[in-house]
Structure formats: C-alpha cells, structure tokens
Amino acid sequence: xxxxxxxxxxxxxxxxxxxxxSCYSICAFTDxxxxxxTTVINSIVAGCPYAGFIxxxxxxxxxxxxxxxxxxxxxxxxxINGSGFGFFPxxxxxxxxxxxxxxxxxxxxCDQAGVGQxxxxxxxxxxxxxGVDNTLGITINTAGETDSLKSTILKxxxxxxxxxxxxxxxxxxxxxxxxxxxxxxxxxxxxTGKTPHNPSASPRPVYK
Numbered sequence: 292x293x294x295x296x297x298x299x300x301x302x303x304x305x306x307x308x309x310x311x312x313s314c315y316s317i318c319a320f321t322d323x324x325x326x327x328x329t330t331v332i333n334s335i336v337a338g339c340p341y342a343g344f345i346x347x348x349x350x351x352x353x354x355x356x357x358x359x360x361x362x363x364x365x366x367x368x369x370x371i372n373g374s375g376f377g378f379f380p381x382x383x384x385x386x387x388x389x390x391x392x393x394x395x396x397x398x399x400x401c402d403q404a405g406v407g408q409x410x411x412x413x414x415x416x417x418x419x420x421x422g423v424d425n426t427l428g429i430t431i432n433t434a435g436e437t438d439s440l441k442s443t444i445l446k447x448x449x450x451x452x453x454x455x456x457x458x459x460x461x462x463x464x465x466x467x468x469x470x471x472x473x474x475x476x477x478x479x480x481x482x483t484g485k486t487p488h489n490p491s492a493s494p495r496p497v498y499k
Contacts (some may be wrong), residue, residue, distance in 0.1 A: 313341050313342040314342075315344040317329055318347050318381065332473070333365045334366045336367070337369050339371050341373040341374075343398070346378055347380065347381045351393060354392075355395075365395050366396055368398045377412070377487060379487045385394060389412075390414040396426055405427055405429045406429045406430070407427065408431060409433075414440040417446075422451070424451065424453050425465070427473060427474050427480075428473045428474040429445060434483055436483045
C-alpha cells in the first residue's frame, strides 16, 4: 500500500475544500433538500467561525410577529468570527426566491456583519433586528440574472455603536484586536450570488 501516495492525494483534495462552519446551520448544506419541522427559537450562540446562524428565510406574505411559517426567531449571535446571521430562500418552497424575510434577531460584537448575506433572490427583508458594535453593521444583498427588480429592505430595527454601557474590546488599554466600525454597509446586486456555505476556499468573504 502506497501510504505516501494516499496522503498526497488526500492533501491535494483537501486544499480545494473548506469546512462548512457555523454554530447553527439549518437546511443550508443542500439548497434543494427538503426542510420541514425544524424550529430554532430563543437560542444564543457565541465564538463561532464563519457565522453564528445560517438559516432559511420565511414568506414575505406572512406578517411579522404573527407568522405561521417563521420558525427561526428570537435568536442572538455574538462574538462571531464572521457574520452573526446569514439567510437564504429555500428553492423548493414556492415564492421564496421572489421575496423572503427574517425578523426578531439580535447580533453584537461580530467580526463582520450582524447580518451578512449575498444570496440568490429578488427581494429580502430584515425587520426587528438589533445590532450592537458589529464591524460591518448589517449588509443584506440579493443577486440573480433575472428580469425582476432586486431590492433589500431593513425596517423597524436598531443599530448601536460603542458606548459606556457596552463592554469595550480592549478593556485594559493594551494592544488587541480592534477595527473601525460602521452601522450599515451598502448593498450590492450582482449577477450571481453565493451558496449559504462556500463550497470551496475563497479569498472573498460572503458579502463580496
């Protein structure tokens, strides 16, 4: 058995792959896979790579706060080495690629955005979001080469920066990891989007 040859082939294969990482990944590995009876509410995640939560959005026809299809709400992501949340439309649910939404979420002290996504779809709505001291604030992007107008909407939400009531990144005054931060990052509408989990290594983060 040529153990060295096996190791070399495996290493070459692994060089073109990345771990599909997040604290919670809900129905996100295969877009067309059926996803039913999956509920995540009242949960908190911290210290995750890539993202805190990757989750499907729900129908824009459902009212926020009284939805019958929103089974992802009241969740919090903080101190994430990436984005707090990323949402996407399930392609096997009629109407979601035309418009999907997410609501009732909170993110603070994330290395990238509180919500950061670049997914296929015509319209995305984020509401009842609270973001605190995230490096890129929030950036909601949709993509796709269709005849439909692309749009994203952020409403009924609050974004806060640092203040005396929020724990400082460098409480001792020593040199440590700190970034200039923003409350909102301008959206883009490119011809193609990205899958919820990048299937291969990429030099660009999810929102680019």
